[in-house]
Amino acid sequence: MDCCTPANSVETAKTECPSCGEKGKNVQLITLKSLLQAAALETIEPDKSYVFCSNPPCSIVYFSSNHSQTFVQNDLKVPVYQKNMxxxxxxxxxxxxxxxxxxQAVGTDQKPADQIKAHVQAGRCGCEVxxxxxxxxxxxxxxxxxxLKEE
Structure with missing residues (x-):
């Protein structure tokens, strides 16, 4: 099973962000291990479950389900789409x-979603990491x- 198959949504237990109160989505530990900077990675507690907060104005990206730990954008190796415009x-x-x-692609009538979907179907995605x-x-x-099309 790959990251883009619907069965991956089994881990959809939700919990509220300790900062903004919005519901977050559970993420696999491999996601944090792959994307946290070394200093933040050294602090994760592998026996805890972690949640992703997608609320754009909220500074928290991940938090532990018991709210004992939080990680912000600067703790990650990559910018977060939902929080960086x-x-x-x-x-x-x-x-x-x-x-x-x-x-650019949409402006020239390309179909990026179709291209991405073809890669996903070919088993090339690694969204969880x-x-x-x-x-x-x-x-x-x-x-x-x-x-873009609505603008």
Whole structure:
């Protein structure tokens, strides 16, 4: 099973962010191990479960389910799409589709989501180790493309 198959959504237990109160989504420990800077990685507690907060204005990216630990954007090796509005931030981390690249592709009638989907179906994605949300990015890509077409 790969990261973009619906069965991966088994781990959808939600809990509230200790900072903003919004519901977050559980992420696998491998996501944190892959994306945290060394100093932050040295502090994770492998026996705890961690949650991703996607609320854009909230500074917290990950928190432990018992709220004893939090990680912010500076603790990660990559910018977080949901929390960083820069054009060069990936929307799709596996295949480097940034906001800017998506805008250019959509402007020339390319179909980035179809290209990404083909890669996913070929078993090439690694969202659980590349994407801070620890899940498939296609929803983000599709939503971003829709927002461009609505402008």
């Amino acid at each position: 820069s054009a060069d931030v990936p929307v799709c981390y596996c295949f480097d589709w940034t906001r800017e690249r998506l805008i 590349n994407n801070p949300q620890g899940a498939c990015c296609l929803g983000n890509v599709n939503a971003f493309e829709r927002s």
